[in-house]
Amino acid sequence: MTGNVTPIKPALAPADLRALRLEIDEFHALYCETLDRGDVEQWPEFFTDDAVYRITAKENHDAGLAVGLVYADSKAMLRDRAFAIARTQMFAPRYLRHFVSNTRVLSAERELIRARANYLLLQTLMEGPTTIHQAGVYLDLFARVDGRLLLKERQCVYDTLLIANDLVYPA
Numbered sequence: 001m002t003g004n005v006t007p008i009k010p011a012l013a014p015a016d017l018r019a020l021r022l023e024i025d026e027f028h029a030l031y032c033e034t035l036d037r038g039d040v041e042q043w044p045e046f047f048t049d050d051a052v053y054r055i056t057a058k059e060n061h062d063a064g065l066a067v068g069l070v071y072a073d074s075k076a077m078l079r080d081r082a083f084a085i086a087r088t089q090m091f092a093p094r095y096l097r098h099f100v101s102n103t104r105v106l107s108a109e110r111e112l113i114r115a116r117a118n119y120l121l122l123q124t125l126m127e128g129p130t131t132i133h134q135a136g137v138y139l140d141l142f143a144r145v146d147g148r149l150l151l152k153e154r155q156c157v158y159d160t161l162l163i164a165n166d167l168v169y170p171a
Contacts, residue, residue, distance in 0.1 A: 047078055052155075057069075061155070096124075098171075114142075136158035
């Protein structure tokens with residue numbers, strides 16, 4: 001998927017499409033709430049065991065380059081990252097606020113759903129102003145596992161040309 005993908009019309013009735021978009025929006029709300037309250041060790045539970053998670057610059061993504069700031073190719077790697085953030089890394093205390101909007105269902109086949117949504121990540125350091133930490137788009141592949149949506153793939157493609165060198169938390 002490139003950053004300039006023309007949305008594919010899912011083979012769903014409008015009512016089913018709205019219900020699916022609402023379900024994804026509810027997923028995003030819980031995902032953001034979990035991260036915003038600092039419960040980073042629960043973050044991996046939003047992913048399948050074989051999930052891929054990547055944070056990549058728009059320029060790299062558009063050029064087809066998979067290299068990114070953060071890369072994990074399993075839930076185990078996400079757990080390691082969450083553990084490191086929560087228990088071993090030293091960084092200035094901060095508050096985060098994730099905002100997700102304009103959710104689009106790109107395709108839905110069987111138990112796999114492709115979607116995209118814009119995201120904005122604000123950061124407030126304890127002794128500083130609130131700043132935009134990242135702005136970009138989520139390119140997601142959801143899988144339905146035991147009736148629940150989980151991320152099989154999340155590519156966070158950020159637009160921000162200059163990002164802080166303290167990228168710690170998940171987007």
